[in-house]
Amino acid sequence: MPQLARRTDAAYLDFVEGFRAYILGNGANFEQRLNDALVAEGEARGAALVDPGEISELVRAWPLGRLRDRLARTQQEMKWHAIRRSFDEQRAGLRAELERWDTSGPGRLLLDPDFVYPPYLNVHFHLQPGGYYKDELSGFLYHYGTKVFFRGDNDRDELHEKLVGLVPGPADGRVGRVLDLACSIGQSSTAFKRRYPEAEVCGIDYSAPMLRVAHRRAAMLGDDVTFAQRLIERTGFPDAHFDLTFAFIVFHELPLRIIHETVREAARVTRKGGMFAVYDFAGSREMSPFQRYHRWFDARHNGEPYSQDFCDCDFARILRDNGFEVAAAPVGKRSGGAGYMANWFATRV
Numbered sequence: 489m490p491q492l493a494r495r496t497d498a499a500y501l502d503f504v505e506g507f508r509a510y511i512l513g514n515g516a517n518f519e520q521r522l523n524d525a526l527v528a529e530g531e532a533r534g535a536a537l538v539d540p541g542e543i544s545e546l547v548r549a550w551p552l553g554r555l556r557d558r559l560a561r562t563q564q565e566m567k568w569h570a571i572r573r574s575f576d577e578q579r580a581g582l583r584a585e586l587e588r589w590d591t592s593g594p595g596r597l598l599l600d601p602d603f604v605y606p607p608y609l610n611v612h613f614h615l616q617p618g619g620y621y622k623d624e625l626s627g628f629l630y631h632y633g634t635k636v637f638f639r640g641d642n643d644r645d646e647l648h649e650k651l652v653g654l655v656p657g658p659a660d661g662r663v664g665r666v667l668d669l670a671c672s673i674g675q676s677s678t679a680f681k682r683r684y685p686e687a688e689v690c691g692i693d694y695s696a697p698m699l700r701v702a703h704r705r706a707a708m709l710g711d712d713v714t715f716a717q718r719l720i721e722r723t724g725f726p727d728a729h730f731d732l733t734f735a736f737i738v739f740h741e742l743p744l745r746i747i748h749e750t751v752r753e754a755a756r757v758t759r760k761g762g763m764f765a766v767y768d769f770a771g772s773r774e775m776s777p778f779q780r781y782h783r784w785f786d787a788r789h790n791g792e793p794y795s796q797d798f799c800d801c802d803f804a805r806i807l808r809d810n811g812f813e814v815a816a817a818p819v820g821k822r823s824g825g826a827g828y829m830a831n832w833f834a835t836r837v
């Protein structure tokens with residue numbers, strides 16, 4: 489991860505990381521306090537609150553709810569403002585750094601000069617300035633942004649290595665090719681390469697700036713991974729090409745139509761007996777009233793316009809309908825800064 493321009497920038501972002509932990513964790517305890525109030529309100533009305541519109545009206549009528557929302561939005565703006573300003577000051581140097589690594593190995597960077605970005609991708613996810621692809625430094629911004637976001641779980645790829653380590657391999661143990669869908673800066677891809685050193689590992693993403701950072705990172709670490717600019721719903725790989733296909737926190741950023749297309753594509757490229765492992769937000773049905781509110785808020789005020797649809801869909805059913813067997817119902821759990829997470833480990837049948 490590149491250094492920030494000044495030590496005061498790093499100190500400021502350390503503060504933002506702590507501020508974020510305080511607001512979203514047990515310090516200010518907003519979640520517990522607001523959830524208790526929502527549960528009490530449900531009891532008073534004789535039925536648990538489930539409708540996000542109804543819940544949001546209540547939360548926004550309470551001063552505590554409005555305070556929490558303002559702080560949640562503000563820490564996100566503080567974070568991106570500071571990161572962008574600090575990398576802007578080093579723009580020329582970072583551009584040269586990317587150019588230097590583009591053609592160095594190990595590993596390969598395959599960008600498509602004719603790539604057309606589909607309109608549904610034109611979103612500033614989590615308020616990242618320039619979104620995922622409009623700034624040539626998007627990959628660097630994202631890396632530092634997720635360092636702050638994951639609150640200590642992303643300083644040295646800790647979260648990615650843990651999650652990749654928990655993926656059950658195919659039952660026959662055969663792992664010759666791994667596909668990391670929407671790999672961003674390739675942290676899961678390199679974790680897979682370390683777990684299966686003999687396998688060909690390929691990370692795909694639509695964002696060229698992300699892939700350039702992914703390639704630079706992997707090459708600096710000495711990991712032989714291929715990074716290619718492709719859509720996850722139309723990968724272009726042959727049928728049954730991969731033993732293990734993986735997707736970490738991308739499905740909640742896709743419109744419902746693309747969710748369906750991506751699962752269909754994963755089923756096409758994963759061989760019979762192969763594994764499709766997905767980590768993402770837990771479904772609405774497993775959420776507390778406050779967690780439902782948090783989704784509603786994120787969709788409107790934190791650059792997550794499609795996440796509600798993902799949480800409301802029956803993802804296990806979509807997997808089954810496309811030829812996967814899902815071993816067990818996903819279990820929602822807290823994970824770093826990522827909120828309420830779940831996993832789906834699906835075998836291609």
Ligand SMILES: C[S@@+](CC[C@H](N)C(=O)[O-])C[C@H]1O[C@@H](n2cnc3c(N)ncnc32)[C@H](O)[C@@H]1O
Nearest residue numbers: 620670671672676693694695719720736737738
């Ligand atoms: C939240 S990040 C995913 C994190 C990543 N999987 C990891 O392991 O850190 C979302 C990524 O998905 C990519 N993406 C979103 N929709 C995509 C699509 N339809 N095709 C390819 N990449 C996509 C974005 O460019 C971005 O890099």
